[in-house]
Amino acid sequence: xxxxxxxxxxxxxxxxxxxxxxxxxxxxxxxxxxxxxxxxxxxxxxxxxxxxxxxxxxxxxxxxxxxxxxxxxxxxxxxxxxxxxxxxxxxxxxxxxxxxxxxxxxxxxxxxxxxxxxxxxxxxxxxxxxxxxxxxxxxxxxxxxxxxxxxxxxxxxxxxxxxxxxxxxxxxxxxxxxxxxxxxxxxxxxxxxxxxxxxxxxxxxxxxxxxxxxxxxxxxxxxxxxxxxxxxxxxxxxxxxxxxxxxxxxxxxxxxxxxxxxxxxxxxxxxxxxxxxxxxxxxxxxxxxxxxxxxxxxxxxxxxxxxxxxxxxxxxxxxxxxxxx
Amino acid sequence: xxxxxxxxxxxxxxxxxxxxxxxxxxxxxxxxxxxxxxxxxxxxxxxxxxxxxxxxxxxxxxxxxxxxxxxxxxxxxxxxxxxxxxxxxxxxxxxxxxxxxxxxxxxxxxxxxxxxxxxxxxxxxxxxxxxxxxxxxxxxxxxxxxxxxxxxxxxxxxxxxxxxxxxxxxxxxxxxxxxxxxxxxxxxxxxxxxxxxxxxxxxxxxxxxxxxxxxxxxxxxxxxxxxxxxxxxxxxxxxxxxxxxxxxxxxxxxxxxxxxxxxxxxxxxxxxxxxxxxxxxxxxxxxxxxxxxxxxxxxxxxxxxxxxxxxxxxxxxxxxxxxxxxxxx
Numbered sequence: 001x002x003x004x005x006x007x008x009x010x011x012x013x014x015x016x017x018x019x020x021x022x023x024x025x026x027x028x029x030x031x032x033x034x035x036x037x038x039x040x041x042x043x044x045x046x047x048x049x050x051x052x053x054x055x056x057x058x059x060x061x062x063x064x065x066x067x068x069x070x071x072x073x074x075x076x077x078x079x080x081x082x083x084x085x086x087x088x089x090x091x092x093x094x095x096x097x098x099x100x101x102x103x104x105x106x107x108x109x110x111x112x113x114x115x116x117x118x119x120x121x122x123x124x125x126x127x128x129x130x131x132x133x134x135x136x137x138x139x140x141x142x143x144x145x146x147x148x149x150x151x152x153x154x155x156x157x158x159x160x161x162x163x164x165x166x167x168x169x170x171x172x173x174x175x176x177x178x179x180x181x182x183x184x185x186x187x188x189x190x191x192x193x194x195x196x197x198x199x200x201x202x203x204x205x206x207x208x209x210x211x212x213x214x215x216x217x218x219x220x221x222x223x224x225x226x227x228x229x230x231x232x233x234x235x236x237x238x239x240x241x242x243x244x245x246x247x248x249x250x251x252x253x254x255x256x257x258x259x260x261x262x263x264x265x266x267x268x269x270x271x272x273x274x275x276x277x278x279x280x281x282x283x284x285x286x287x288x289x290x291x292x293x294x295x296x297x298x299x300x301x302x303x304x305x306x307x308x309x310x311x312x313x314x315x316x317x318x319x320x321x322x323x324x325x
Numbered sequence: 326x327x328x329x330x331x332x333x334x335x336x337x338x339x340x341x342x343x344x345x346x347x348x349x350x351x352x353x354x355x356x357x358x359x360x361x362x363x364x365x366x367x368x369x370x371x372x373x374x375x376x377x378x379x380x381x382x383x384x385x386x387x388x389x390x391x392x393x394x395x396x397x398x399x400x401x402x403x404x405x406x407x408x409x410x411x412x413x414x415x416x417x418x419x420x421x422x423x424x425x426x427x428x429x430x431x432x433x434x435x436x437x438x439x440x441x442x443x444x445x446x447x448x449x450x451x452x453x454x455x456x457x458x459x460x461x462x463x464x465x466x467x468x469x470x471x472x473x474x475x476x477x478x479x480x481x482x483x484x485x486x487x488x489x490x491x492x493x494x495x496x497x498x499x500x501x502x503x504x505x506x507x508x509x510x511x512x513x514x515x516x517x518x519x520x521x522x523x524x525x526x527x528x529x530x531x532x533x534x535x536x537x538x539x540x541x542x543x544x545x546x547x548x549x550x551x552x553x554x555x556x557x558x559x560x561x562x563x564x565x566x567x568x569x570x571x572x573x574x575x576x577x578x579x580x581x582x583x584x585x586x587x588x589x590x591x592x593x594x595x596x597x598x599x600x601x602x603x604x605x606x607x608x609x610x611x612x613x614x615x616x617x618x619x620x621x622x623x624x625x626x627x628x629x630x631x632x633x634x635x636x637x638x639x640x641x642x643x644x645x646x647x648x649x650x651x652x653x654x
Binding site: 025051052056057059061062063064065066067068069070071072073074075092093096097101102103104105106107108109110112141142144164165166192193239240241243275 | 423431436437447450451452454457458485642643646
């Protein structure tokens, strides 16, 4: 099968959906002439014209609110935030408008929009361009939250997100844009809310998403050499959460390590850990463990940044705390 | 254009009375603890909603504000389902889930009242963008107050609408107060419409208590927008009779100021105009009053008799797709 990058997969998803459905359009900073800072909409302006590929001013609150209004009128905006760190500038249209409109109007109004936002550390972008903010969005009923880790998942999930009638926050990891993976030529969709067992194992379940899925895979390979069989469960979607897959895996392995890149305090893996305690306690042979970012601001210096978020060694160490072989 | 014709004037009169009596009734019900939550009444500002909504087409869209009852009624909402929503009943426009600040009806082109000051401005601008992308002739009319004109959404939205010639009319209802703060104390321009200059679009000041003046200004602005010439910023100067919310004694307002504006009352002004121009008799107007009063009474009866939403519906409509899983975890 051909291999393409995560960035190319995202570009193809948007491109195919724009061809398929004329109500889909993209907007955001530098989306047109420049083709987005990460090059994901290169050529779109020439192909789809200025009414479907909008170079917005640097007005996140304004164009996010406008996306909500356009979605109310039946269009399907894909709005890019250049960095997820800019979401706090425009939280109102995301969490008070897009997320709530359907419920507050008694089901009358759908907001079929996708907010694409690169997140994550590792690019030496410092405190205001390196965060993982997915937990923030999972807090708001009405939003769906997706965070793929591979090109295959990114493409299939983004296509589903664009077709979904709810607002979807689609978190891309900026370090992954250049990473390659197998993606078929033919069209496919991956449903939102479906986790994926990336590697089967029997001793412990490592639950991860986004870039940490790749780290979990690396950790699992190393653990295998040491005689520990780790199952890697890639959530892919945080909301809706694929509980069935989580439950099935834990009932098999009886041990779980949850991994997230973002700061530990208030992280989404804490929420999942709580649900596992409530419902699967009797199946656990060891305490639930979490691997997460330090509760600090992402620092600039390469000497510091790499110590703020989990790496495969951290995952291995945590697994070994609860699995002894 | 002959505006002061009988049919239009009486239509204005009836609608303005509907807005006034609906709000006076809501206020009364709130005082009697029949209504809960926040009620922001529109009394005093009726000429703005009625003049503006009559100047656009049924197929056009509006966005409204936390003080939105008047806009929704003027765009075609029925007083009974509105009142039911204020009561939190299942027969309300939002099945009781939105309440006073969130009435919407897509079929009537009402993209929602909104509890966040300024939020509707960018939503409305997005609606105008949708019209442009889809090459549709609908215009969007965005209502907002003087307070919202200091929000970023106001400036960001008008900037984009002017840069892209979007079909929208920005209608600022300057009722002088954002809760307790008089606009004169927090804003360095006398006329908010002056801010249009910053975006090189027409800025128009109208007497917001003169329904004909509002009607005429919005008619022109909507035509301008529909013909592809972009937005207009209209400032309608008016006054809020009640507190920011019901129960607010509004000690911050000078007594003389209130008296001055009560003398400029929009309905009184229209009534005098109708009588002076012999468009209708006092008796005809009295009969309209009675008819509207009866309608509001029946609306209250309808709301009272309507059932509350079924408790099971509390988890409905959070999501359009996969709702159950989205709510459970």
